[in-house]
Amino acid sequence: MSHLLPVTTILGCKNSMLREGLRHILSSTRFKLHPESFGRGEVRLDDSASDHPLLFVLDANLYLSGLADVIGPLKLQHPQARVVILADVFNLDGMKSAFQAGADGYCLATTGCEALIKYLDLVMLGEVVFPSAAFLTAISTLGMEDDAQKDASAIRAPAVRASHAVDGQDSPIRTLSSREAEILHCLMQGSPNKVIARKLDVAEATVKVHIKAILRKIRVANRTQAAMWAVNHLSPDQMDGSRAP
Template identity: 45%
Template structure:
């Protein structure tokens, strides 16, 4: 794993690195921490938590499992106290997409994929201003504040989207994902 991270770091020095693993290995987490990896997450993480975790990483936060950090602290004689806080987003009650036009449903599916307004406009062959109008209508109809909440709403209320491709540089049971800074 160390070689993969170092070679990736050499190629993309300004990128943030997130490791997805099958399980937590204290030594691997400790190594990732020493190599300035931004996050160490489990592959079985749910979609919403993954998106929120990646958003936090892009904001400059580091994410490591609390139990593993406590163990590392014990090994180095440091007492680490972790407050566990659960932040949840509950989408407002909905009508499961009724009232949304076919075009709005297409745009919602693009939002789930994280597409920008420009990408959506090109994909659907409409103007960027038209995309903005549709997004404002979607936000109003499903009663959410922003495009991220709309994507979360769509994931929980519309038919499932294809699984995310989480491929990256593989190393055993770990996968390294990079996010441009």
């Protein structure tokens, strides 16, 4: 991607070793580090830097009090900028909070050099990136915890089921077709449209239409938010692609 425009890249890193490591990784790429680091205030850009695409790479450890409080104002100040969060360990709630605040990517500090550069390139192309393997592991763990809680609840109070059995007719879960539920499950796995189309034996254009319908029905803005919505709202039985009864 050497033919693409240089990207003015601003780091917000607490760890000096991490900062120097990123400086070394990005030194031969189109991601040109800005001399000024980002803390919590404004960053002054000269005319040459402001003419280029802008990327902020923020160390999650620097904003333990709340990433959302930093990302929101940053996106207001630089609406066209991309924001990528770099975390030491995967945190599902932290990732959800970052994306809801406007982040464009969530990466782990353990990501390989070449993979990180590709992640950043995808972010600059308008894609939302996150560690799919860690995400799926977190979902699986969450599902097992939910199952344990449901089993315990059933033992303590079997009659409680009746209150959960009736959803309103306008519930987003009830409005999803069986095919949309299948596609939503694929989104949870991080599958791109081509893979989904091949798996379901339909045209890629059909997958796009279904995804638009899913986003509209569950009232989210993008496929990442759709996957997160599914984690919070679908039961393990519904996650297998079958329609809610």
